[in-house]
């Protein structure tokens with residue numbers, strides 16, 4: 001493991017089982033025994049196909065759902081113990097999410113400025129001059145305040161709205177930002193701008209980002225650490241370069257083989273799990289039974305068996 005890590009949040013043995021149906025309940029293990037540390041100023045990519053459990057992990061961190069097992073430690077405390085209103089508010093003061101569809105975050109009836117008004121009303125933000133602080137945050141995300149403030153959401157593009165949400169996170173000085181499929185609705189040119197901005201903001205402000213994506217290329221481009229998820233399990237994790245250059249779990253290897261060309265995006269509707277992969281993973285676990293998670297090199301670990 002990395003030495004001298006500046007850990008802001010620690011995810012420990014997180015499991016989430018969803019129950020649906022009353023008479024004949026069905027159980028879905030959306031996430032199982034997930035552990036990782038979130039470090040100040042680092043970007044972690046959470047990569048996996050549709051249904052692998054990425055969003056579930058994001059929702060658990062955002063306290064939108066409760067874990068079935070395991071815990072998330074923030075400021076020395078298990079966040080599931082945060083129940084009191086003021087403490088919950090303080091948690092959301094420092095831990096925020098931005099989702100795929102920026103339009104869903106904005107009320108179409110209000111001007112976009114409202115997202116700033118709300119945080120200034122709700123949180124005790126330490127700025128002498130609110131308007132000046134908002135303008136500076138907008139400049140930080142390459143938005144012209146004069147062309148942004150006073151507008152309704154439909155008058156701005158998806159990319160501009162996402163920049164605005166990043167500006168809001170910067171104003172709040174968040175510790176952890178969950179960016180779930182952040183740029184998938186944006187066109188290629190806007191995407192790079194938002195990504196670069198995220199990296200710069202993260203490094204400049206010490207914000208940690210959990211970047212949830214289907215896209216291996218994006219993961220490589222943006223992240224310090226990569227976590228590969230397969231069927232609710234974390235199967236490979238570590239320093240992004242090491243994971244990408246020495247992919248060891250059969251599922252991760254398949255992901256790399258499935259990327260047709262650099263620069264081309266995965267199609268989430270495509271079939272990613274040919275029977276062969278399921279079989280390969282099964283055999284891999286059988287051959288390595290009892291090994292569990294193994295650090296194969298510094299800052300690079302692989303799930304060799306699920307039992």
Ligand SMILES: Nc1ncnc2c1ncn2[C@@H]1O[C@H](COP(=O)(O)OP(=O)(O)OP(=O)(O)O)[C@@H](O)[C@H]1O
Pocket residue numbers: 018019020028029030048049050051052053054055056057214
């Ligand atoms: N509220 C819920 N009730 C029941 N099952 C759920 C619920 N939320 C998620 N699931 C199931 O849990 C599994 C993981 O879902 P999750 O949304 O975390 O995957 P994902 O990797 O984020 O997928 P995508 O990339 O498509 O968003 C899926 O099988 C999903 O159907």
